[in-house]
Amino acid sequence: MISMPNVPRFLIEADLQPVQGTRFQPTGFPDLGAATYRLHDRTEMLLVESAQSVANRLELTAWDDAAQDLNTPVRGLSYIRVEENGSSLTNSLLEAHRLNSPYILEGEDRAFFETLKQELSAMADRPVDLHQLARTLFRYDVNSLLHGVFLAKSELAGGRLRLPRAVSGFIEARNATIVATGGVKNDRVNPGGETNRGFGNVPFHRDEFAAGTITAYFSVDLAQLRSYRLGEAAERMLFALALWKIQKFLRDGLRLRTACDLEAVDIRVTRPAGGELPSLESLEADLPGLIESSSGLFAQPPVTVVNHVRSTAAKGRGKNKRAEDEG
Numbered sequence: 001m002i003s004m005p006n007v008p009r010f011l012i013e014a015d016l017q018p019v020q021g022t023r024f025q026p027t028g029f030p031d032l033g034a035a036t037y038r039l040h041d042r043t044e045m046l047l048v049e050s051a052q053s054v055a056n057r058l059e060l061t062a063w064d065d066a067a068q069d070l071n072t073p074v075r076g077l078s079y080i081r082v083e084e085n086g087s088s089l090t091n092s093l094l095e096a097h098r099l100n101s102p103y104i105l106e107g108e109d110r111a112f113f114e115t116l117k118q119e120l121s122a123m124a125d126r127p128v129d130l131h132q133l134a135r136t137l138f139r140y141d142v143n144s145l146l147h148g149v150f151l152a153k154s155e156l157a158g159g160r161l162r163l164p165r166a167v168s169g170f171i172e173a174r175n176a177t178i179v180a181t182g183g184v185k186n187d188r189v190n191p192g193g194e195t196n197r198g199f200g201n202v203p204f205h206r207d208e209f210a211a212g213t214i215t216a217y218f219s220v221d222l223a224q225l226r227s228y229r230l231g232e233a234a235e236r237m238l239f240a241l242a243l244w245k246i247q248k249f250l251r252d253g254l255r256l257r258t259a260c261d262l263e264a265v266d267i268r269v270t271r272p273a274g275g276e277l278p279s280l281e282s283l284e285a286d287l288p289g290l291i292e293s294s295s296g297l298f299a300q301p302p303v304t305v306v307n308h309v310r311s312t313a314a315k316g317r318g319k320n321k322r323a324e325d326e327g
Helices: 051-060 111-119 130-140 222-227 232-252 280-293 312-326
Strands: 009-018 033-038 044-049 079-084 087-091 149-151 161-163 167-174 177-185 202-210 213-221 255-257 260-271 303-307
Touching: 009 222, 009 232, 033 202, 044 051, 051 167, 051 232, 111 130, 111 303, 130 161, 167 232, 213 222, 213 232, 222 232, 232 260, 232 280
Parallel strands: 079 303
Antiparallel strands: 009 213, 009 260, 033 044, 044 167, 079 087, 149 161, 167 213, 177 202, 255 260
């Protein structure tokens, strides 16, 4: 059974390579493009995937889109499901800001918001009690303890309730070089048509990259997990959940873009020295028992439902828009 090593952070590195060929497409930023930079020795570096993007991808490992449910090894975890007319609309695993989603805290159904407000009311005019905040988040949305949250609502302790990510990651490439490519969008009917209207042949360019090495880096902040003071069983479950997310991402989630399909060729623990990373299979075998041992800290049932009700004004706007479209 998994145990937490007595170190402040658990660090993992994974060597990656393209599944086919040598080229890959990194993440791009508006008005910037690919994030390239040089080290002091003039080594050409490239940010393949940002910390923000890796965080989003780690969150998605827990969700099974086909089943519209948690993946089997992690079923039983607490989270918030938003429903509209009895059907699932979204949930705290899929929302960008987890519990701080407007669909959860700003809808007409105020029941959960009032519950949250009451449970956190002791911090309204006092310093933030990290233990109480962690217990509340564990109860309703355990993933917020790993991926961070900022409850930016003045009614909730003046908007001071936040946790940084306890699990983070990014992907870098070393000795990266640009591969200038491109193509043409062909119009077989009218090659010389007006391109600003979508007609005609349109040539385009695209920069891909090749690199000497591509490495994914991950950090699990064990000091932060211990600071929650949730007890050994909950700490072990959170640690196992974090490692499972990393291992599942490295196995199933590395098709980052159409032109960026990677695979892990070597995974290792770099801190603590001699540390071992449990296999995905062993983590999936252990997690149901670890989740069950922590279930007393979850809401009952662990999935809390918030009803999303569209306002009359919004419905009216929708009808008017449809009428305009049809007209």
